[in-house]
Amino acid sequence: MLNLNDLALFVAAIEHGGFAAAARRLGVPKATISKRVAELEASLDARLVHRTSRSFTLTEAGRDFHEHARAVLIEAEAAEQVVRRRVAEPSGTVRLTASVPTAQLYLAEQLPKLARAYPKLQVHLDVTDRFVDVVQEGYDIAVRSHFAPLPASGLVQRQIASEPIILVAAPGYLAAREPLARPEQLGRHDGLVNAPGSTGWRLLGPEGERVEVSPITVMAANESTVLLGAARAGLGVTCLPESMCRAAVRSGELVRVLPEWKAGTVTTTLLMPHRRGQLPGVRATVEFLVESLAQKARALSP
Numbered sequence: 354m355l356n357l358n359d360l361a362l363f364v365a366a367i368e369h370g371g372f373a374a375a376a377r378r379l380g381v382p383k384a385t386i387s388k389r390v391a392e393l394e395a396s397l398d399a400r401l402v403h404r405t406s407r408s409f410t411l412t413e414a415g416r417d418f419h420e421h422a423r424a425v426l427i428e429a430e431a432a433e434q435v436v437r438r439r440v441a442e443p444s445g446t447v448r449l450t451a452s453v454p455t456a457q458l459y460l461a462e463q464l465p466k467l468a469r470a471y472p473k474l475q476v477h478l479d480v481t482d483r484f485v486d487v488v489q490e491g492y493d494i495a496v497r498s499h500f501a502p503l504p505a506s507g508l509v510q511r512q513i514a515s516e517p518i519i520l521v522a523a524p525g526y527l528a529a530r531e532p533l534a535r536p537e538q539l540g541r542h543d544g545l546v547n548a549p550g551s552t553g554w555r556l557l558g559p560e561g562e563r564v565e566v567s568p569i570t571v572m573a574a575n576e577s578t579v580l581l582g583a584a585r586a587g588l589g590v591t592c593l594p595e596s597m598c599r600a601a602v603r604s605g606e607l608v609r610v611l612p613e614w615k616a617g618t619v620t621t622t623l624l625m626p627h628r629r630g631q632l633p634g635v636r637a638t639v640e641f642l643v644e645s646l647a648q649k650a651r652a653l654s655p
């Protein structure tokens with residue numbers, strides 16, 4: 354029977370990039386970790402790690418073993434926590450990841466409330482627009498806003514909210530340009546698009562009509578708050594999630610363009626590995642976010 358502590362030391366060495374880094378993180382001697390991993394290899398009669406003075410890489414057997422060893426540790430943690438979950442206050446560290454707009458729109462307001470509700474819980478939020486491998490990078494929860502359905506990935510998915518993407522522009526811009534009554538007229542208007550090289554927008558009408566339009570691109574940015582600012586400055590027409598521009602529309606800084614048309618839908622979803630969702634701290638965070646973000650989405654509804 355393998356020693357669970359040896360599995361923990363092996364996983365730590367792999368995930369921190371070597372014995373020295375793992376030793377610093379765990380506060381144990383480097384020699385102890387090296388010795389225990391060597392004894393683990395001996396008990397398995399297999400080389401798990403290729404290590405030299407300059408490199409530290411997994412063998413093919415090591416990659417397979419690491420995947421299962423990490424799962425064993427998660428299950429062991431879940432087994433310990435499941436005994437305590439009905440009586441213990443949620444505690445420990447929960448790692449979340451979200452894109453910049455999602456963090457700004459949804460999490461910035463809600464995470465302080467979560468901290469007050471569960472003072473023994475530590476939430477670590479990584480805000481990034483790069484692709485994140487939730488399982489391999491050790492995240493408990495990913496909060497993702499997306500336009501198309503998420504692909505099957507083996508992760509648990511819980512949808513929080515869904516909202517239309519609308520067209521908006523500043524009143525001053527619209528007053529100086531040709532009136533907009535039909536989507537086709539957007540081809541003669543300045544457009545603020547969400548990606549370099551974008552040729553336009555696909556619009557959906559009230560009766561299910563679908564129209565592709567190509568405005569005159571005057572700005573391209575893959576960050577929604579930049580497009581919002583450019584639209585408020587009167588640079589042209591843009592497409593944004595309704596909740597992101599609702600305050601500007603209510604204040605009169607922006608006006609909805611072609612209000613019966615929309616440029617798709619954005620959905621916000623929580624994703625998590627199956628095993629991590631069993632831990633009390635993760636479960637409490639998920640339930641809190643599902644309820645609080647759903648309430649926020651309802652409050653933002655027209």
